[in-house]
Amino acid sequence: MKRFVLLAAVLPGLTFAGTAAAQGAAAPPAPPDYSAFPCLSYSLPCGKVATRQPVQKALEGPLNGNAAKGKQIAQARDRGNCLACHVMPGGSQPGSRGPDLSHFGSTGRSEAEAYAMVWDMRTVNPETLMPPFGTNAILSEQELRDVVAFLLSSK
Amino acid sequence: MFERKRIPLLSALVLALSAGCAVLGDGTHRERYADAQIDPFRGVEGDVGFSDTIQYWRDEAALARHAALADKPAEQWKLNWKHMDLDRMELHPGHLAVDEGQAMVKKLAARDSAFLACLGEGSPELKGKAAAYPKFDEALDRIVTVEARIEHCAKRVLKEEIRQGTPPNNKISVYFKSLSAGTPIRVDLSDANVMEAYRRGEELFYRKTGQLNFACASCHVPGSIMGHKLRGETPTTPFGDAAHYPTYRTPVGALESIQERFARCHGQMRTQALKPGDPAYADLEVFMTVLSNGYPVSVPSAR
Numbered sequence: 001m002k003r004f005v006l007l008a009a010v011l012p013g014l015t016f017a018g019t020a021a022a023q024g025a026a027a028p029p030a031p032p033d034y035s036a037f038p039c040l041s042y043s044l045p046c047g048k049v050a051t052r053q054p055v056q057k058a059l060e061g062p063l064n065g066n067a068a069k070g071k072q073i074a075q076a077r078d079r080g081n082c083l084a085c086h087v088m089p090g091g092s093q094p095g096s097r098g099p100d101l102s103h104f105g106s107t108g109r110s111e112a113e114a115y116a117m118v119w120d121m122r123t124v125n126p127e128t129l130m131p132p133f134g135t136n137a138i139l140s141e142q143e144l145r146d147v148v149a150f151l152l153s154s155k
Numbered sequence: 156m157f158e159r160k161r162i163p164l165l166s167a168l169v170l171a172l173s174a175g176c177a178v179l180g181d182g183t184h185r186e187r188y189a190d191a192q193i194d195p196f197r198g199v200e201g202d203v204g205f206s207d208t209i210q211y212w213r214d215e216a217a218l219a220r221h222a223a224l225a226d227k228p229a230e231q232w233k234l235n236w237k238h239m240d241l242d243r244m245e246l247h248p249g250h251l252a253v254d255e256g257q258a259m260v261k262k263l264a265a266r267d268s269a270f271l272a273c274l275g276e277g278s279p280e281l282k283g284k285a286a287a288y289p290k291f292d293e294a295l296d297r298i299v300t301v302e303a304r305i306e307h308c309a310k311r312v313l314k315e316e317i318r319q320g321t322p323p324n325n326k327i328s329v330y331f332k333s334l335s336a337g338t339p340i341r342v343d344l345s346d347a348n349v350m351e352a353y354r355r356g357e358e359l360f361y362r363k364t365g366q367l368n369f370a371c372a373s374c375h376v377p378g379s380i381m382g383h384k385l386r387g388e389t390p391t392t393p394f395g396d397a398a399h400y401p402t403y404r405t406p407v408g409a410l411e412s413i414q415e416r417f418a419r420c421h422g423q424m425r426t427q428a429l430k431p432g433d434p435a436y437a438d439l440e441v442f443m444t445v446l447s448n449g450y451p452v453s454v455p456s457a458r
Contacts, residue, residue, distance in 0.1 A: 039421070083386060
């Protein structure tokens with residue numbers, strides 16, 4: 001009798017766990033959709049998507065960037081991930097391919113220049129490896145302004 | 156289809172090379188990474204004058220001489236991960252997959268011996284045959300990789316789906332390729348169809364894609380990120396790499412075919428990934444495997 005009660009208590013728990021696992025298996029997180037950008041397919045529509053042309057973006061209005069937020073965005077692998085290629089203040093495992101940006105704020109760049117570079121570095125250097133963060137909408141307008149504020153605060 | 160587009164496409168590329176962009180056959184503007192001028196006929200030796208790291212990993216003797224690089228974070232990339240091959244004698248899940256693949260083939264061949272003859276293209280003997288893949292199959296009229304051969308034979312002979320990019324296909328592939336371990340890879344560039352696939356794969360290698368606007372070449376040719384720190388990683392040479400696939404990926408904890416690896420790279424590049432077996436990935440595998448021509452099939456391996 002005692003054993004039966006125990007089983008009855010445990011079974012609903014098991015059933016619930018089983019259902020949750022089944023739901024988890026049925027709905028894995030969908031991979032992000034990058035089909036608006038060029039891919040290598042010979043047949044999918046993204047195979048025919050053009051590279052977005054370089055955009056010379058002018059800074060409109062005051063920068064209004066938050067340097068502390070910009071630092072987080074620059075470090076986050078799923079946001080700016082600037083550290084993939086650049087040394088910057090803070091953060092771990094910086095990359096070595098891009099210029100060291102530790103003292104970017106002392107290089108005499110204006111807000112507008114820095115903004116245009118992060119928006120689309122191809123306008124400055126057509127051979128650059130740097131992703132066009134504004135043109136390809138990798139960062140939002142405000143995120144980009146935050147990153148520029150962080151860059152200019154790095155003295 | 157590709158034959159028709161090939162001539163205008165190539166001439167457009169030549170014109171556009173210096174500008175770092177290209178116009179596809181249909182007039183689409185595409186940026187392109189600068190061509191590294193790889194000579195396919197040099198096979199794996201093309202790395203001389205490319206990354207120049209082949210001196211460290213060309214063979215077991217070179218690896219043994221330079222084993223100390225494995226402990227130097229800034230220089231480890233020069234071994235092209237071949238130092239992980241030195242544990243070849245130890246047991247890792249790649250070895251277990253060979254045994255599982257062998258048992259699977261035995262079982263499938265027992266159902267119909269034509270399965271084995273299909274894998275071996277007329278003979279049940281598989282020894283050494285994987286070293287000639289990818290190849291152009293006249294009857295199927297397409298490029299066939301080892302994984303594609305397995306998928307095709309399971310479907311044709313056994314009416315069973317053993318799709319590319321699935322664990323059963325990878326296990327059979329690892330077994331099939333292990334029967335060529337040590338045999339130098341010899342993708343047949345004298346076959347015009349293979350050469351065309353190489354050229355298409357080469358074009359894809361340099362084509363910028365995705366939200367980050369990266370090409371394979373952005374990380375894997377001289378002057379790119381190759382040899383530099385990319386956060387925790389250091390991208391290495393594409394020469395001599397295809398020889399190890401399918402490989403047991405320690406960060407993933409699973410066997411991975413080279414085309415699954417392409418898809419994983421594309422996800423990291425924020426590019427629409429394609430399915431294993433996609434014709435574009437088959438062409439890219441031809442390109443990558445030609446860069447291993449002359450290097451021994453190195454399966455099972457871990458990466």
